[in-house]
Amino acid sequence: MGKRNRNVGIIGIGQTEYSSHKEHQNQVEMVNEGVRYALEDANITLDDIDCVLHGNMELFEMVHQPDMWHSLGSGAYGKDQLRITTGGTTGASLVCAADNLVASGMYDVVMAIGMEKLQEGHTTGGITNMADPLWFRHLQTGALTATTATMMMEEFGEERAKRAAMKYRIMMDKHACLNPRAHRRFGLEYDQTDDLMNTSPQLVGELRLIHMCSQSDGACVMIFASEEKAKEMCKNPVWIRDHITVHREETFNNFGIEMPEMTHHYAARKLFERNGIKNPVEYFDVFEMYDPSAWWGLDWAREFLLLKDDEHIKLLEDGEFDLDGKLPINPSGGVTASNPIGATAMLRPAEAAMQIRGDAGPQQIKKEVRHALASGFGGTLWSVLMMLEKDLDWQEV
């Protein structure tokens, strides 16, 4: 871990509701709604903010430099501002950047805004322009793949794998139904498992429509402050302990058929090693994961939690990822429920921090949450993994 110059606390969180369409407000107004909620939550005004970070997906709404014209609603007038756009990880990168900017001493209070209005653009049109124009652009299919489904069915048997992926999906919907801000709340029941496994339309192979994340509109805004300021301004700041960003593009090509270590696993291994976390399932009280599909969510639980063989499937089958389980995953309902992409990866630490504060609302975990894990994910296997703490009492390793 790099030397942390000073600690950084999360002192404000604001979220709009997430939905498939928001005709009643334009982008500026949606950003403004998130900003107002975050300032109210922190009980501060724009005067207290030193720097504004803005992030959304390139090309998704076909807008250019939205950080500039969103300043009519973002509160960035007269302040320092940076735009960050790292694909699906944008929201998490905004949090990492805010942490770095405050920890470094550059700013005392930073406000980060993640937003997306997917209804207004064409995501696949944007995403297919991400790949190397020479080798891959002409072969891009966007974000849909059944590779994980196929691999899991090979490893665990078709029936068990399909059943587990659907259990994960229904669990996420049950969590989403508690979250008043969640976009898709179907009210699914576990006795619909067989029906959904067979009737939900297939997108690619065994990746079915019901498994896949939504396309949502919404904004998430977080405010970060130095330890000194956070203690002065906020009764219950949530502390950022550490984070790591891992990605690989070239290794798709360079390593050929030899499967390299997944970025998720690498991120978790390095992060836990340098923080002395021996057993993540025991240590963490909640995990807000960027799970773009039910298949990926379940598979990545193994990678992020450094589990072996079918341990992750057993934990799911035994209900240990439920709200009252050993390690609840995505009390918010996760990404299959709400996916305003530029905000999605920020929602993970935001919801995790609310769990630590104990004011997450109807989806609040009943037992005390002291240690939280949050992840971000983006195209070509970008992984961001972040540790949040209730108390400033961790031991440096």
Place this chain on the structure above:
Amino acid sequence: MEISYENTKNCKVMTGKMALPNQYFAGRVGSKFIIALRDENKILGVRCEKCDKVFVPPREYCEKCLSKLDESWVELSNEGVVMNYTVVNYNDKHLPRRAPYILALIKVDGADTPFPHIVEGIDVGDVKVGMKVKAVFAGETTNTIRDLDHFEPV
């Protein structure tokens, strides 16, 4: 070996064309402004009492003090002043007029903020800062800010 766009024998060039269909929701406040422009040929603004400013085009919240403004509508004059201008001298498909034409910042009477629009009915060499102009509305609606077609000297 010369590397250039023309040298396709030795150096390939990938040509691309992005198709990015999109829409933009004007929202309640923006829609009210466009509808007033279209149906009544009126320019509306919103007043922030706290900052003592009238904004046009309107916004839901003041960008400085975050006061809610969507109930404080003000009907503004169709006449205003050229605050600054430039002359567009090149032609391209996305431009609203053939060059040369005047693009100006116009502050209508009663507003504190100017907004950009086209000035016509005058030689491009004769436009001046401080010149009084009035709005000319479009015959056919596009449901955009272009329902105000242009400004011309009073």
